[in-house]
Amino acid sequence: MSDIGQAVSGGMSPLTRIRKATTGLAVVAILGVAAELTYSKHWDSPVQLIPWGTLVVTAVALWFGVRATTRQRARIAQWLVGVAFLSSLFGVWEHIESNHNAGALDFRYATTWSTFSSSKQWWMAISGQVGPAPTLVPLSMLFACALVLITMIGRRAEAGA
């Protein structure tokens, strides 16, 4: 590596730099989802509180992952982010299903919704063309979980070393 490269990277290995970058992105993603949930007042029902819990679990997983100095901590972080990942998948499904159920209520498709094929209806629900639930938000939660997972690449092996 050149002297300039050494200075810019601070002598950190590529893996360390990428971990720091993905950690930062994960924090931004978590805060972004929290802001969106707050803006949309996502607390009208018990089911709507699930993503809040998922955010907390993701944040805790990230904290454990960043400080995974032992195999146990690394394992805890991986389990937590796994739970958060599954919860986010549930959120994606909930939003898509909610949009699908609302398809017939949209005045643009009130008389034609039932004539659409099943695949077209589900595609419109997935892409947010009908319904009130933005599918990008739970996908952003999945994105945050994936980032946390990336930060943990190789940590168990390092912790066990």
Added chain:
Amino acid sequence: MQQEPTIERSWRKRLVASAVMLAVPVTVVGCGSDSASTATDSSSSVVEDVESTDSSATDTGTTDSSATDSESTDSSATDSSSVDTTQVNANSASVSELAAAFEAAGVPNASKWAREVEEYRPYSDDNWQHLREELAKYNIDEATFALITSVLTLD
């Protein structure tokens, strides 16, 4: 020393795989959202159709301030057959009661709208502004909204 290049290749592969997995769903959903904007161009004709068939029904209940209790009120301003427009409490009626009232008033997809009205409680005396904002997410047309609010009461 020999191990380092192997580890480096390993996490590089994982990073690339992770990036692809992240990019694909976001791109797919994002492109789908773009195509949604073109669908709004065809909205006006649907609104006109709905308004022309339901215009007589919008006269019921909107200006009648005396119908504050839950007794049935005959509505002679609607179509030729007499229709009971039972008023129900927006904050306390059950989903089935809401659905029945909507059905009687001629609201399409009455049971689905009843679930949505029940979901966004409570309602205050704001001229149904809160309800309007919530139901707007479903792209409800003005005629259907007027039918829904015509059978709702806060008393």
